[in-house]
Amino acid sequence: MPDNLNGGGISAQFRAKEPPFRVVKRAELPLEKLILFYVISVLVAVVIGGLFIALNGVNPFLYFKEVFSGCFRSGVAFRGLVRIIVPLLMVSLGVILAFKMRYWNIGAEGQLIMGAVFATWASRAFPGLPTPIMLIVMAVAGIIGGGIWGLITAFFKCRFNTNETLFTLMLNYVAFYIVDYLRNGPWQADPGFPGIGRLAANSRLPQIFRLDISWIVAIVLVFFIYIYLKYTKQGYEIAVVGDSISTARYAGMNVNRIMQRTMFLSAGICGLAGMLKVSGVVSNYTLDTGIASGVGFTAISVAWLAKLNPFGVFVVSFLFGVLEKGCSVAESTFHLSAAITQILQGLILFTILGSDFFIRYKLQLTRGGRKLNEHNN
Amino acid sequence: MTETVNAKGSVPDVAIELKGITKKFGTVVANNNIDLSVRRGEILALLGENGSGKTTLMNMLSGIYRPDSGSVFIDGKRVVINSPEDAKKLGIGMIHQHFKLVEVLTAADNIVMGAEERGVFLTRKRFEKTREICKKYGLNVDMEKYVYNMSVSEKQSLEIAKVLYYGAKILILDEPTAVLTPQETKHLFEILRSMRDQGCAIIIITHKLNEVLEISDRVTILRKGESVATVETRNTNANELTELMVGRKVSLAIERPKVKVGANLLHVHHLTIENSDGIEVIKNVSFDLNEGEILGVAGIAGSGQKELCEAIAGLHPIKKGAILYKDENIERRTPRELINLGISMSFIPEDRLGMGLAASLDITDNMMLKNYARGKSPFVDRKTAGETAKRIVKSLDIVTPSINTPVRRLSGGNVQKVLLGREIDASPKVLITAYPVRGLDINSSYTIYNLLNTQKQNGAGVLFIGEDLDVMLELCDRIMVLCHGRVSGIVKASEVTKEQLGLMMTRLSESEVEKNAG
Numbered sequence: 016m017p018d019n020l021n022g023g024g025i026s027a028q029f030r031a032k033e034p035p036f037r038v039v040k041r042a043e044l045p046l047e048k049l050i051l052f053y054v055i056s057v058l059v060a061v062v063i064g065g066l067f068i069a070l071n072g073v074n075p076f077l078y079f080k081e082v083f084s085g086c087f088r089s090g091v092a093f094r095g096l097v098r099i100i101v102p103l104l105m106v107s108l109g110v111i112l113a114f115k116m117r118y119w120n121i122g123a124e125g126q127l128i129m130g131a132v133f134a135t136w137a138s139r140a141f142p143g144l145p146t147p148i149m150l151i152v153m154a155v156a157g158i159i160g161g162g163i164w165g166l167i168t169a170f171f172k173c174r175f176n177t178n179e180t181l182f183t184l185m186l187n188y189v190a191f192y193i194v195d196y197l198r199n200g201p202w203q204a205d206p207g208f209p210g211i212g213r214l215a216a217n218s219r220l221p222q223i224f225r226l227d228i229s230w231i232v233a234i235v236l237v238f239f240i241y242i243y244l245k246y247t248k249q250g251y252e253i254a255v256v257g258d259s260i261s262t263a264r265y266a267g268m269n270v271n272r273i274m275q276r277t278m279f280l281s282a283g284i285c286g287l288a289g290m291l292k293v294s295g296v297v298s299n300y301t302l303d304t305g306i307a308s309g310v311g312f313t314a315i316s317v318a319w320l321a322k323l324n325p326f327g328v329f330v331v332s333f334l335f336g337v338l339e340k341g342c343s344v345a346e347s348t349f350h351l352s353a354a355i356t357q358i359l360q361g362l363i364l365f366t367i368l369g370s371d372f373f374i375r376y377k378l379q380l381t382r383g384g385r386k387l388n389e390h391n392n
Numbered sequence: 393m394t395e396t397v398n399a400k401g402s403v404p405d406v407a408i409e410l411k412g413i414t415k416k417f418g419t420v421v422a423n424n425n426i427d428l429s430v431r432r433g434e435i436l437a438l439l440g441e442n443g444s445g446k447t448t449l450m451n452m453l454s455g456i457y458r459p460d461s462g463s464v465f466i467d468g469k470r471v472v473i474n475s476p477e478d479a480k481k482l483g484i485g486m487i488h489q490h491f492k493l494v495e496v497l498t499a500a501d502n503i504v505m506g507a508e509e510r511g512v513f514l515t516r517k518r519f520e521k522t523r524e525i526c527k528k529y530g531l532n533v534d535m536e537k538y539v540y541n542m543s544v545s546e547k548q549s550l551e552i553a554k555v556l557y558y559g560a561k562i563l564i565l566d567e568p569t570a571v572l573t574p575q576e577t578k579h580l581f582e583i584l585r586s587m588r589d590q591g592c593a594i595i596i597i598t599h600k601l602n603e604v605l606e607i608s609d610r611v612t613i614l615r616k617g618e619s620v621a622t623v624e625t626r627n628t629n630a631n632e633l634t635e636l637m638v639g640r641k642v643s644l645a646i647e648r649p650k651v652k653v654g655a656n657l658l659h660v661h662h663l664t665i666e667n668s669d670g671i672e673v674i675k676n677v678s679f680d681l682n683e684g685e686i687l688g689v690a691g692i693a694g695s696g697q698k699e700l701c702e703a704i705a706g707l708h709p710i711k712k713g714a715i716l717y718k719d720e721n722i723e724r725r726t727p728r729e730l731i732n733l734g735i736s737m738s739f740i741p742e743d744r745l746g747m748g749l750a751a752s753l754d755i756t757d758n759m760m761l762k763n764y765a766r767g768k769s770p771f772v773d774r775k776t777a778g779e780t781a782k783r784i785v786k787s788l789d790i791v792t793p794s795i796n797t798p799v800r801r802l803s804g805g806n807v808q809k810v811l812l813g814r815e816i817d818a819s820p821k822v823l824i825t826a827y828p829v830r831g832l833d834i835n836s837s838y839t840i841y842n843l844l845n846t847q848k849q850n851g852a853g854v855l856f857i858g859e860d861l862d863v864m865l866e867l868c869d870r871i872m873v874l875c876h877g878r879v880s881g882i883v884k885a886s887e888v889t890k891e892q893l894g895l896m897m898t899r900l901s902e903s904e905v906e907k908n909a910g
Contacts, residue, residue: 251757251764251772258750264707265737265747266761267728 044374056370057334060363067358073349085344086337092344094226098297100336101233102127102288106314107332108233108240109284111323113165115244116257116277122168122183123285124311125190126161130286131293132193133160135211135302138218138294139202146217153218153290161286162279164190169278173271187311194304202302214300220291229291234329236284241325253277285311316360320367335360406468407432407593408453408484408562413462415448422448424617425462430562430593435584437604437625438597439637440614441833442805443791446597449614450564453595454486455479466562480506485555486564491547493539500535503554525557530586532579544692545576552583563587564595569603570830573692574861574894581607599833601630601644602862613637638835646841646866648885649849653869654683656718657822657853658704663713665699672711673699675877681822681853686844688868688885689857690893696877697857701824704855705737706730717822731762736820738811738828748811751800755792756781758799759814784813788839805832809839816843823847826857841867861890873897 044052065075086096106123113120120126137149137156144152168182197203197211204212220227244250252273256263263270288310293302317335321327342356409429415422423445430436440446451457453464455476463470466482473479479486493502500522519535526533531549539547548568555563565584569577584594584607598604604611605625612622613636621636634642658681665674673696681687691697702708704715706727714721722730738748749758760777767773781795788809792802799807812828825844829837844854844867858864864871865885872882873896880896 246771246774248764248770248772251760254753254757255750255761258752259747261747262750262761264727265705267726267731267765269726 049374052370052374053367056366057363060359060366063366064359064362068351068355071351071355073351078345078349081345081348082337082341085341085348090225092340096336096340097226097230098295099340100332101229102292102297102310103313103317103335104233104329104332105229105236105288105291106285106310107317107321107328108236108325109281109288110311110314111240111318111321111325111328112244112253112277112281112284114318114323116253116274118169118172118257118274118278118281119180120165120168120183120278120281121180121315122165122186122282122311123314124307124309125183125187126164126282126285127289127292127307127311128187128190128194129164130157130161130283130289131298131302131306132190132197132289133157133286134290134293135202135214136160138214142215142217144217146219146221149217150220150294153294154287157286157290158283159286161289162283164286165278165282166275169275173274191304194302194306198303211302214294218294219300220294227291227295227297229295232287232291237325237329244325249273249276313360316364320364334363338363405431407434407466409465409468410449410453411463411465413449413452413459413464415445415452415457415459421617423452423459426614426617426619428612428619428622430595432561432593433588433591434609435588435594435596435607437608437611438595438614439599439601439604439611439633441637441835443803444614444637444833445617446614447566450486450566450595450597453479453484453562453564455484480558480560483559483561484564485558485560485562487548487551487555487566487568489566489570491551493547493550495540496538498536498538499533499542499550499553502539502550503535503557506554506558522553522557526553529553529556529590530583531556544694545572545579548572548580549583556587561591562593562595564597566597567599568596569598569600570859573897574890575898577603599837600860600862601633601834604633605630615639634834637833642834642838644834646838646863647845648867648869649845651684651849651851653685654851656680656682658855659716659719660704661714661716663700663703663715664711665696665703665708666711667696667699673877674703676713677874677877677879678713679872679879679882681855683851683853684848685869686848686854686856686867688864688871689855689874690861690864690871690897691874692897695874695897697826697874701737701826701855701857704822704824705735707737728765734821735824736815736818736822737824738815738826749799749807752798754798755785755790755795755810758810759784759817761814762818780814780817784810784817788813789836805836808832809836812840812843816847819847819850820852822853822855824855824857827859828856829863830859837863861893865890865893 061079065079068075068078084092086092106127109126110120110123133156134153137153141149141152164186165183168177168179168186171177171182172179195209198209202211204210220229222228223231244253252263252268255266255268256270256273256277260270263273289306292298292306294300298306313335317328317331321331338360339356342359343353345351346353346355406429411427413423413426413428426445426449428436428438428449438446438450448457452459453473455473455478458474464473465471466484471478471482473482473484494505497505500518503522504518522535525531526535526549529552531553533546533549533553537546539550542550552563568580572580581603584596588594596607605628608625610622610624611628611633613620613633615637623632623636630644631641634644660677660679660681663674663677664672667673677700679687689697689700699708703710706722706725706729710723714723716722717730717733717735722733722735725733750761756774756778759780760772760774764772764777778795784790785792785795790802790806790809790813792806799810802810808828808830812825815823815825823844828840828844832840841863844856848854856864856868858868865888868885870882871885871888871893873880873893875897883892
């Protein structure tokens with residue numbers, strides 16, 4: 016009966032086909048090795064980016080030297096770097112709360128804007144307050160403004176199972192045009208010219224080391240989020256909901272409440288970042304449509320590269336800040352296009368995400384097909 | 393090649409032979425130097441505890457994994473199987489535990505889908521061609537029926553027809569009887585015998601010793617990744633097989649300790665439940681659960697067991713009727729209130745993880761899943777949870793690198809022990825457990841049975857939703873049989889036979905049921 020299976024054809028057909036490499040699962044890597052892998056992948060990105068820069072006729076070594084010195088050569092340069100990092104760091108910390116819950120909040124941009132809008136409103140509504148109280152009121156307003164912008168999406172998701180990715184994304188545009196409306200309408204400072212006036216002196220952040228205090232808020236927040244996610248009951252609930260909603264329900268958790276609360280918090284932090292930005296030097300104390308300037312989207316990359324770890328977020332935001340500040344300096348030095356920065360960021364994202372494969376698997380040489388032949392003959 | 397006994401001319405007698413197969417995952421050795429052979433026209437049973445490497449070994453034969461070392465011979469010729477495609481070409485067909493079928497296609501389409509037929513259009517001919525295969529091996533599948541309309545047993549027959557259509561001469565079945573009724577199992581075995589008689593080589597993986605003894609010609613036993621013995625089925629018995637598998641003598645009798653039945657715990661009163669599609673899956677079901685008893689629930693998979701469990705745990709709305717816990721209606725209670733009342737539910741779904749555990753969290757974090765919210769502190773108490781984790785890992789022999797290992801990295805059996813361990817550790821008043829030994833090996837299963845008996849002796853009421861009727865007959869005090877969502881009888885386990893239960897599960901007539909129930 017099995018006459019179609021005899022004969023040597025089968026083995027001849029298969030013995031030569033063994034590929035030269037085999038993908039083998041690795042044992043869990045220790046932390047030092049993991050970090051080494053990430054460092055290597057950043058270096059790979061720098062090398063590829065360097066080749067690209069060389070193609071543009073610029074010596075890559077000089078370019079990267081300029082990137083570095085553009086950030087660290089002087090106090091002014093370094094302060095410029097910090098001003099870029101702070102909003103990115105805060106918004107990234109905000110989105111990891113949502114991402115841990117597998118809630119795809121890509122609306123940080125709009126949440127930041129709404130935080131800034133509410134803070135500006137508070138500043139205009141209570142003009143006579145002394146600075147410390149004013150700033151607290153504005154911070155609360157910012158958190159509420161951003162928080163509501165996030166809560167809306169969670170409310171509809173819980174009630175009608177709407178898609179939060181689309182919802183949060185679309186609200187970005189709504190927030191953007193609210194600012195556009197305000198600067199052309201009710202809050203217009205000079206007739207005929209779109210723009211909202213600078214905040215009053217009592218609504219501006221005090222300075223430490225000639226930097227406004229937002230960097231202190233950001234660093235405190237790193238520890239706060241770390242502890243919140245790792246050690247609190249609410250953080251635990253986020254982890255369980257993110258793992259499996261049915262398990263969370265089974266454990267007696269009120270999934271809707273957790274989802275709405277977490278989203279309010281996530282978006283509220285983005286809103287706080289907006290408030291700090293609008294009352295800081297970086298925005299010239301002015302609310303405008305460019306207040307978020309893409310931070311909400313960059314934060315998504317930062318959060319993932321950092322594997323949703325708050326300390327990782329700190330490191331990655333710093334790296335992204337260096338790239339952005341340093342590259343903008345290097346661009347003008349060498350008369351290169353501004354797109355180069357984005358290409359470099361993309362490359363780093365690509366190599367780090369790609370390195371994940373090598374962290375989990377290794378390639379192993381197989382014995383190859385030739386040896387098998389000998390064995391059979 | 394060694395023993396190429398040419399019984400039929402040039403065709404060697406041994407269809408498939410494995411020599412010195414080793415496979416490692418990271419630092420874990422799943423298979424270590426395994427030898428195995430199957431002759432043409434033979435059914436080989438592969439026996440072993442959870443994590444002994446059965447599935448890994450078979451996955452290498454079907455091209456899903458590749459061995460680190462060792463060789464595979466088919467018809468005496470050495471081959472390298474790099475992909476499922478290679479396995480298919482070599483005539484190896486695997487029937488997985490979880491069916492790999494497209495629900496919205498007909499039976500015939502599921503078969504021809506992977507057969508790389510010529511031509512652009514699907515023609516009527518595919519129905520005839522696929523029917524021929526079924527006829528040849530006595531498979532009973534309607535080729536024009538859609539898969540979503542099929543019963544589990546039909547789907548399984550279709551899976552078999554599929555691999556036979558591709559020309560499989562070596563068939564591997566991974567726990568094929570886990571989801572079948574006794575009658576369906578009987579039918580499956582007839583098909584397997586007919587295939588064997590036509591010259592196929594069959595490897596069957598199962599935990600059920602009685603089935604091994606009934607269907608197989610030879611048995612190969614794996615223990616901790618090594619092949620410890622191969623025996624002729626007719627020369628062995630259940631006790632010897634268990635001893636080979638576990639490595640020491642194990643008593644196979646399940647105890648049913650006599651406990652004085654206490655007060656009523658749970659009274660389910662004319663309960664009707666709809667599933668998420670709005671179809672009534674539990675219809676007018678009434679039963680009582682008392683302190684100190686194990687009430688078994690038997691029924692074909694998907695007879696509303698899941699919804700029943702969830703309704704009692706407060707996770708699924710009730711359409712009609714009521715559930716009383718100690719004479720109090722619990723319909724409006726939240727799941728957390730029910731947990732605090734002492735109602736515990738552990739449902740082991742097919743994928744073993746779905747509900748009850750958070751797969752990416754570690755064992756410690758999973759221990760506090762149900763009681764993390766206790767106390768006023770805003771912080772979780774990981775210290776107590778860690779102690780619970782250590783205690784359970786030790787008492788249930790859970791194989792894990794540490795209590796900080798994510799649950800998803802554990803093997804299926806160990807995942808289950810984590811879940812059940814946690815539920816039992818909370819010493820609930822009502823313990824609902826569905827499929828607690830699903831896919832577990834003998835040793836672990838007996839550990840679970842003992843734990844359930846301990847709960848019963850401590851005065852808890854246990855609702856045991858099971859699939860192995862032999863076990864239920866020995867373990868349970870009473871058995872409620874569900875059929876199409878209705879109760880077809882509640883019987884004393886000591887006064888009923890397996891065949892009667894099987895009939896009640898598929899229900900003949902009302903009178904029959906009453907006779908059985910009486």
